[in-house]
Amino acid sequence: MNDQKITTSVLPGFMELLPADQIRFDRMKAVIEETYRSFGFLPLDTPAIERSEVLLSKAGGETEKQIYRFTKGDNDLSLRFDLTVPLARYVSEHANDLNFPFRRYHIAKVYRGEKPQKGRFREFYQCDIDVVGRERLGLAYDAELLAVIYRTFSALQLPKFVIRISNRKLLVGLLESIGLSDKAEEAMRIIDKMDKVSLVETKESLKDIGLKDDKIKLLLDFVGIKGEPKTVLDSLAGLKIENRLFTEGLAELSEVILQVAAFDLPVSCYGIDLAIARGLDYYTGTVYETILLDYPKLGSICSGGRYDSLASNYGGQALPGVGISIGLSRLFYQLRELGLLTLAETVYAKALVIPFDMAAMPAALAISMRLREAGIAVETYLEEAKFKNKLSYANKSGVKYAVIIGEDEVKGNFFTVKDMESGEQEKLNAEDLVGKLGE
Amino acid sequence: MNDQKITTSVLPGFMELLPADQIRFDRMKAVIEETYRSFGFLPLDTPAIERSEVLLSKAGGETEKQIYRFTKGDNDLSLRFDLTVPLARYVSEHANDLNFPFRRYHIAKVYRGEKPQKGRFREFYQCDIDVVGRERLGLAYDAELLAVIYRTFSALQLPKFVIRISNRKLLVGLLESIGLSDKAEEAMRIIDKMDKVSLVETKESLKDIGLKDDKIKLLLDFVGIKGEPKTVLDSLAGLKIENRLFTEGLAELSEVILQVAAFDLPVSCYGIDLAIARGLDYYTGTVYETILLDYPKLGSICSGGRYDSLASNYGGQALPGVGISIGLSRLFYQLRELGLLTLAETVYAKALVIPFDMAAMPAALAISMRLREAGIAVETYLEEAKFKNKLSYANKSGVKYAVIIGEDEVKGNFFTVKDMESGEQEKLNAEDLVGKLGE
Numbered sequence: 039m040n041d042q043k044i045t046t047s048v049l050p051g052f053m054e055l056l057p058a059d060q061i062r063f064d065r066m067k068a069v070i071e072e073t074y075r076s077f078g079f080l081p082l083d084t085p086a087i088e089r090s091e092v093l094l095s096k097a098g099g100e101t102e103k104q105i106y107r108f109t110k111g112d113n114d115l116s117l118r119f120d121l122t123v124p125l126a127r128y129v130s131e132h133a134n135d136l137n138f139p140f141r142r143y144h145i146a147k148v149y150r151g152e153k154p155q156k157g158r159f160r161e162f163y164q165c166d167i168d169v170v171g172r173e174r175l176g177l178a179y180d181a182e183l184l185a186v187i188y189r190t191f192s193a194l195q196l197p198k199f200v201i202r203i204s205n206r207k208l209l210v211g212l213l214e215s216i217g218l219s220d221k222a223e224e225a226m227r228i229i230d231k232m233d234k235v236s237l238v239e240t241k242e243s244l245k246d247i248g249l250k251d252d253k254i255k256l257l258l259d260f261v262g263i264k265g266e267p268k269t270v271l272d273s274l275a276g277l278k279i280e281n282r283l284f285t286e287g288l289a290e291l292s293e294v295i296l297q298v299a300a301f302d303l304p305v306s307c308y309g310i311d312l313a314i315a316r317g318l319d320y321y322t323g324t325v326y327e328t329i330l331l332d333y334p335k336l337g338s339i340c341s342g343g344r345y346d347s348l349a350s351n352y353g354g355q356a357l358p359g360v361g362i363s364i365g366l367s368r369l370f371y372q373l374r375e376l377g378l379l380t381l382a383e384t385v386y387a388k389a390l391v392i393p394f395d396m397a398a399m400p401a402a403l404a405i406s407m408r409l410r411e412a413g414i415a416v417e418t419y420l421e422e423a424k425f426k427n428k429l430s431y432a433n434k435s436g437v438k439y440a441v442i443i444g445e446d447e448v449k450g451n452f453f454t455v456k457d458m459e460s461g462e463q464e465k466l467n468a469e470d471l472v473g474k475l476g477e
Numbered sequence: 478m479n480d481q482k483i484t485t486s487v488l489p490g491f492m493e494l495l496p497a498d499q500i501r502f503d504r505m506k507a508v509i510e511e512t513y514r515s516f517g518f519l520p521l522d523t524p525a526i527e528r529s530e531v532l533l534s535k536a537g538g539e540t541e542k543q544i545y546r547f548t549k550g551d552n553d554l555s556l557r558f559d560l561t562v563p564l565a566r567y568v569s570e571h572a573n574d575l576n577f578p579f580r581r582y583h584i585a586k587v588y589r590g591e592k593p594q595k596g597r598f599r600e601f602y603q604c605d606i607d608v609v610g611r612e613r614l615g616l617a618y619d620a621e622l623l624a625v626i627y628r629t630f631s632a633l634q635l636p637k638f639v640i641r642i643s644n645r646k647l648l649v650g651l652l653e654s655i656g657l658s659d660k661a662e663e664a665m666r667i668i669d670k671m672d673k674v675s676l677v678e679t680k681e682s683l684k685d686i687g688l689k690d691d692k693i694k695l696l697l698d699f700v701g702i703k704g705e706p707k708t709v710l711d712s713l714a715g716l717k718i719e720n721r722l723f724t725e726g727l728a729e730l731s732e733v734i735l736q737v738a739a740f741d742l743p744v745s746c747y748g749i750d751l752a753i754a755r756g757l758d759y760y761t762g763t764v765y766e767t768i769l770l771d772y773p774k775l776g777s778i779c780s781g782g783r784y785d786s787l788a789s790n791y792g793g794q795a796l797p798g799v800g801i802s803i804g805l806s807r808l809f810y811q812l813r814e815l816g817l818l819t820l821a822e823t824v825y826a827k828a829l830v831i832p833f834d835m836a837a838m839p840a841a842l843a844i845s846m847r848l849r850e851a852g853i854a855v856e857t858y859l860e861e862a863k864f865k866n867k868l869s870y871a872n873k874s875g876v877k878y879a880v881i882i883g884e885d886e887v888k889g890n891f892f893t894v895k896d897m898e899s900g901e902q903e904k905l906n907a908e909d910l911v912g913k914l915g916e
Contacts, residue, residue: 045531057575060522064520075826076825078824078826078855080499085491087600151549179860302842403621404740417517420617421618
């Protein structure tokens with residue numbers, strides 16, 4: 039140890055919360071986890087460090103630049119930038135011990151050394167689920183994920199949200215059918231950004247990559263098809279596009295829409311949006327995005343899709359999968375900025391137990407332990423301090439009740455319970471106190 | 478992406494679990510967290526990456542060698558090797574926004590590039606709690622931590638354990654009083670290891686560092702004082718050692734033992750053990766270790782102590798604190814090796830809902846959603862497969878019940894529930910099914 043002064047601020051681009059916000063954050067995390075579990079997803083917790091070759095084999099240009107990479111001994115190591123590549127490695131490694139279709143959730147931190155900007159973090163939580171099949175995986179799993187997203191955001195009590203679904207084969211097939219396969223990637227990237235720019239700008243961008251006016255019109259007509267899922271599917275069939283991919287995509291999307299009906303979700307919570315391309319991702323079929331209707335600028339708060347094979351470059355059999363991901367750190371940050379944090383708990387303790395002086399300490403400790411035995415979280419104020427400082431601590435901590443124990447209480451074998459908000463006080467015996475706080 | 482084959486094994490020294498074990502692990506973590514919360518500790522979640530200067534200012538020689546250190550841009554960064562240094566930085570940074578005494582828990586991964594060996598991991602979970610005071614912190618907090626440890630290991634249903642407590646000032650004061658201050662660190666390190674070697678070896682080691690026979694005898698007589706806490710305290714007073722530190726240590730330990738009585742812990746769960754020195758740690762007063770009585774070779778499964786100041790090298794006021802830490806990854810590994818994992822849950826879903834064929838799928842999905850609405854986690858088998866393969870999936874997954882839905886069930890509006898262990902089947906309507914699985 040030395041005595042020099044050291045910068046104590048958290049690193050730029052890293053999120054660090056005060057306890058009240060941390061409790062709100064943890065509560066959101068717990069609600070997501072509980073929902074994932076309610077569908078029978080299994081937990082995974084892989085190391086945050088992987089061999090660089092494992093991560094880099096899947097990383098694109100930007101991701102590769104953002105990676106935290108280092109050597110330790112002879113090992114070339116990196117911090118994971120997502121939870122999908124570790125899943126691929128895990129499934130390849132443990133395939134013989136897993137039950138397929140393998141359903142896992144993984145809620146953990148990932149690392150990307152992006153330029154710090156508002157609401158973007160270099161360390162952030164992803165909350166992922168994936169279902170991975172061996173050789174094949176039915177489309178009912180794609181439908182189930184809609185139900186998972188719906189239940190998750192309902193449980194989080196988020197404002198009006200809508201899950202948008204499409205199938206990437208439709209757009210790719212369409213582009214193929216009009217002779218634009220070589221422009222597919224660029225075109226999809228432009229379409230992905232459509233809802234962030236004006237229609238004129240989108241047209242300009244499509245022109246810039248060499249698309250003729252008639253093809254631009256065709257493309258924009260296609261992504262502009264709106265309505266109830268059934269209507270959209272009919273319109274798509276009506277286009278009579280003769281292309282293998284397009285036909286497959288339409289059949290798959292129809293099947294997913296058919297299957298999802300059985301989950302009995304409110305029809306307003308999901309819809310087909312043909313403009314979803316997820317151009318930078320590795321999806322090959324179904325694609326999802328989730329939007330807060332009144333806050334479209336937040337972009338998608340839960341995205342995902344289906345991929346042909348999770349781990350093609352680890353050799354072995356095809357592992358088709360479908361998954362979704364919630365970027366929780368960013369979502370939390372955005373909701374907080376908007377004043378939309380709905381899960382309002384900011385303290386775990388139901389009460390602060392305050393001995394008036396040290397003579398009352400044994401009684402304070404005894405009732406605290408009894409409350410805990412009854413499953414009620416309480417904190418005991420243990421420091422010697424003026425009573426007014428103890429009350430001010432209770433105020434600042436945000437507990438709903440203070441349980442005060444002084445000479446009278448010890449003698450009379452009762453407790454004074456103060457409602458910290460209303461200031462009201464009542465005297466209760468131990469049993470009634472347990473009853474009141476356990477409500 | 479490329480197609481080369483890549484090593485898929487997890488890095489040596491890193492723990493990676495299969496789902497059933499992961500659920501057991503997560504359950505232990507949740508029990509610890511719940512207990513910490515029940516005492517009103519607040520959660521913290523600091524970044525895993527810190528500035529190297531922050532970490533290295535507190536790291537000793539060994540730790541410094543084990544650190545994962547790297548640069549990103551202009552930043553010299555490292556992965557945290559414990560949760561105490563990040564706490565110190567956090568408290569220094571946010572002191573004005575915290576409520577003192579500040580009580581936090583932190584359950585998270587830390588990183589040490591140790592030589593891989595059985596049961597030692599390079600990435601592992603620590604479950605820490607600390608109470609940090611401003612300028613002062615009463616000894617009642619030291620007593621409370623005994624109660625926290627007791628309730629944590631009771632809740633984990635661990636086999637017979639005992640919390641050993643001492644005060645470092647006693648040993649340091651004793652060594653000072655017999656003119657051995659300069660040997661204190663070495664002597665304490667030898668005493669720390671006493672329970673792992675023979676008495677003869679301990680004597681030899683003490684001789685090796687230059688201690689005379691009479692002083693060795695005095696030292697071993699001291700650490701050999703056993704009995705009920707009251708008896709030990711009386712014996713210590715009887716030694717009549719005139720040394721300021723020793724006197725302080727005795728007063729503090731007496732106070733902690735007095736305070737702990739009010740928590741009403743079983744007397745068998747804690748005791749004074751004067752041989753606890755925690756020689757390599759930074760503790761200055763109370764020290765704790767926790768031992769499984771029938772498995773002493775595991776060493777301490779929960780250690781901690783009191784320190785004069787958390788963050789002396791960040792400047793500012795003194796922040797005395799007291800804390801404990803459970804090395805959960807190691808503990809889990811050891812318990813599993815010994816067959817002592819007591820929390821036996823290995824699957825979250827209470828049942829696997831199996832549609833006999835695709836025609837039964839809507840009914841299967843509907844009842845699955847209804848069960849989830851009732852707070853019951855269930856998985857639905859969604860893949861088209863032979864019925865026998867579906868049952869074998871249920872078997873492998875470890876669910877207690879399979880809920881089977883075929884043509885008869887759909888027509889008759891009932892469900893066949895199969896107990897996967899006994900093989901017994903019964904037919905239930907939806908309401909009774911919710912009742913049975915919700916038990």
